Amino acid sequence: MVQRSTSSAFVASAQLLEELAERSTPIALGEHRMLFREGDQPVGVYIVWRGAAQLTSGSNGETVLCVEAGPGSLLGVPAVIGSKRYSLTAVALEGAELSFINCEDFVHLMHTQPILAFEVLKVLAEEVRFAREVGSRS
Numbered sequence: 001m002v003q004r005s006t007s008s009a010f011v012a013s014a015q016l017l018e019e020l021a022e023r024s025t026p027i028a029l030g031e032h033r034m035l036f037r038e039g040d041q042p043v044g045v046y047i048v049w050r051g052a053a054q055l056t057s058g059s060n061g062e063t064v065l066c067v068e069a070g071p072g073s074l075l076g077v078p079a080v081i082g083s084k085r086y087s088l089t090a091v092a093l094e095g096a097e098l099s100f101i102n103c104e105d106f107v108h109l110m111h112t113q114p115i116l117a118f119e120v121l122k123v124l125a126e127e128v129r130f131a132r133e134v135g136s137r138s
Contacts (some may be wrong), residue, residue: 009034010055010073010127012047015074016119020047023109025097035075035090035098038127042079042086044102048072051096055127065134068093080106 012020024047035046040092046053048071055075057065066090069075079086080103092098101109110117 002055010075010077010123012072012074012123013119015115016074016123017047017077019109019113019116020045020074020101021099023105024101026097026099029092029096029098032094033092036079036086036091038086040086042076042083042103044100045077045080045106046075046090046092048075048092048101049097049099052093053096053098054091054093056091057088057126065128074120077120077123081110081120132133 007125027046036043048069050071052070053069053073053075055065055067055069075090076086078084110120111121
């Protein structure tokens with residue numbers, strides 16, 4: 001059974017988004033552009049400005065989780081911060097506007113701006129809460 005939902009778990013504060021906007025690069029998107037795949041090495045963090053991205057997770061070749069992340073969402077943070085492979089697959093949906101900040105720049109920002117690092121921790125805490133809620137519904 002696929003768990004489907006829309007989530008604000010990935011949404012960052014206005015302060016963090018403003019700082020990331022200055023340091024990120026807008027990316028050109030086609031319809032349903034793959035951002036990253038579950039199991040890939042992290043390359044950076046994506047920021048959703050308009051529209052949405054679909055996040056999915058699979059098990060034994062089947063999708064078990066499908067989440068839509070809207071404006072203000074940061075995608076890929078756990079992989080970049082933890083230096084682990086992406087645990088989800090992310091696809092930009094039609095009409096989405098995103099930007100990208102590479103791993104090195106994102107981690108440097110976290111090391112040099114403790115207030116922003118705390119804002120990232122809030123995003124991660126919400127992701128953990130969301131994952132626990134979804135897990136308890138299974």
